[in-house]
Amino acid sequence: MIVRILSEGQLQVDDSAAAELNSLDAELEKAVNSGDGPAFRSALLALLNRVRELGTPLAADSLEPSDSILPRADADLDEVRSMLTDEGYIPG
Amino acid sequence: MSVMKRVSLIFKSKANKALDRMEDPRETLDYSYQRQLEMLTQVRRGVADVATSRKRVELQMNNLRQQQNKLEGQAKQALGAGREDLAREALGRKGALQSQLTDLESQYHSLQADEEKLTVASQRLQSKVEAFRMQKETIKATYTAAEAQSRIGEAVSGISEEMGDVGMAVQRAQDKTAQMQARAGAIDELMASGALEDMTGTPRDDIQAELDSMRGGQNIEVELQRLKGELGAGSTQAIEGGGTPAADGATQAAAAEQPQAGEGA
Numbered sequence: 001m002i003v004r005i006l007s008e009g010q011l012q013v014d015d016s017a018a019a020e021l022n023s024l025d026a027e028l029e030k031a032v033n034s035g036d037g038p039a040f041r042s043a044l045l046a047l048l049n050r051v052r053e054l055g056t057p058l059a060a061d062s063l064e065p066s067d068s069i070l071p072r073a074d075a076d077l078d079e080v081r082s083m084l085t086d087e088g089y090i091p092g
Numbered sequence: 093m094s095v096m097k098r099v100s101l102i103f104k105s106k107a108n109k110a111l112d113r114m115e116d117p118r119e120t121l122d123y124s125y126q127r128q129l130e131m132l133t134q135v136r137r138g139v140a141d142v143a144t145s146r147k148r149v150e151l152q153m154n155n156l157r158q159q160q161n162k163l164e165g166q167a168k169q170a171l172g173a174g175r176e177d178l179a180r181e182a183l184g185r186k187g188a189l190q191s192q193l194t195d196l197e198s199q200y201h202s203l204q205a206d207e208e209k210l211t212v213a214s215q216r217l218q219s220k221v222e223a224f225r226m227q228k229e230t231i232k233a234t235y236t237a238a239e240a241q242s243r244i245g246e247a248v249s250g251i252s253e254e255m256g257d258v259g260m261a262v263q264r265a266q267d268k269t270a271q272m273q274a275r276a277g278a279i280d281e282l283m284a285s286g287a288l289e290d291m292t293g294t295p296r297d298d299i300q301a302e303l304d305s306m307r308g309g310q311n312i313e314v315e316l317q318r319l320k321g322e323l324g325a326g327s328t329q330a331i332e333g334g335g336t337p338a339a340d341g342a343t344q345a346a347a348a349e350q351p352q353a354g355e356g357a
Contacts, residue, residue, distance in 0.1 A: 004257065006099075006257050007209060007213070007257065007260070007261050021096070025094060025095050025096050026094065028095050029095050032095065059219075061219040061220055061223035062223070063220060063224055063227065063246070063250035063251055064246070064250050065104070065107070065246065065249040065250040065253055066103075066253060068096035068097060068099075068100050069096065069099040069100040069103055070095070070099065071099065080095070083099055084098050084099065084102075
């Protein structure tokens with residue numbers, strides 16, 4: 001599957017990693033929902049780091065859409081919340 | 093994959109809206125390509141804006157460093173003249189500027205990082221736009237309604253995702269740059285109004301004024317001695333007790349030569 005980390009680019013990640021990434025993603029969602037800033041930060045970094053470890057960057061001229069998209073590493077809680085709720089946040 | 097999925101769904105719905113806009117899928121290709129070129133212009137402008145902002149912060153840092161050097165020089169001068177109180181005052185002001193400088197330095201590094209990120213994003217988008225252009229021509233040349241829809245859909249959603257990402261980065265950089273410009277403007281205004289100048293030095297710099305008046309005082313003494321020597325008033329010298337005989341002799345000799353030089357001319 002292809003995962004995009006916003007402001008970093010796309011990575012090809014083996015499908016076998018889905019279960020592990022799903023559980024890290026569930027942690028992240030829990031932190032976003034509870035509004036727990038420090039938990040959010042560490043969950044986001046844990047997920048991004050794992051994707052970076054497992055993934056191989058796609059070529060710059062690749063035109064493939066991603067299966068999953070992740071917030072950038074320095075995104076804050078409010079920003080991620082508004083991304084999940086407000087479509088207007090993303091230009092285009 | 094809740095967060096991952098939800099974010100990607102939002103991007104997909106944006107791409108789909110772009111696809112639905114046109115009746116002929118081939119028009120979608122041209123429309124998307126136009127948007128890509130606009131986005132490339134935007135991201136390049138973003139890089140230029142951040143660079144301008146960075147240079148402005150750099151100039152302000154240099155100004156502050158100059159002021160600090162000046163204060164340091166004044167402190168040395170004051171110490172040399174035995175005025176530790178003035179030296180303390182100068183060093184105190186130099187220290188006060190340090191927090192401004194530290195703040196500017198962190199802004200500078202942050203802008204530098206933004207500039208690098210946007211430059212990379214701009215290059216990546218450039219590669220994708222070029223790849224899209226070639227694919228667009230191929231699809232148009234071999235167009236059959238049946239297969240085109242899916243190929244167009246994939247190419248367009250792939251690149252519109254990139255544009256969404258880059259668009260957010262440009263937006264963020266522009267917001268940040270605007271904030272920094274406002275802060276830089278505030279510092280410029282402070283400098284212009286003299287509020288910072290008063291603290292750091294010119295034009296109404298009280299430390300410098302005192303140092304100057306001390307030196308001025310010394311100069312007046314030297315001038316007085318010279319004038320006294322020229323007048324050849326030995327009795328005044330005795331009363332004042334100033335000047336060495338050798339120096340006086342030289343001055344008197346010089347004074348004595350002057351009328352001759354004037355006569356010769």
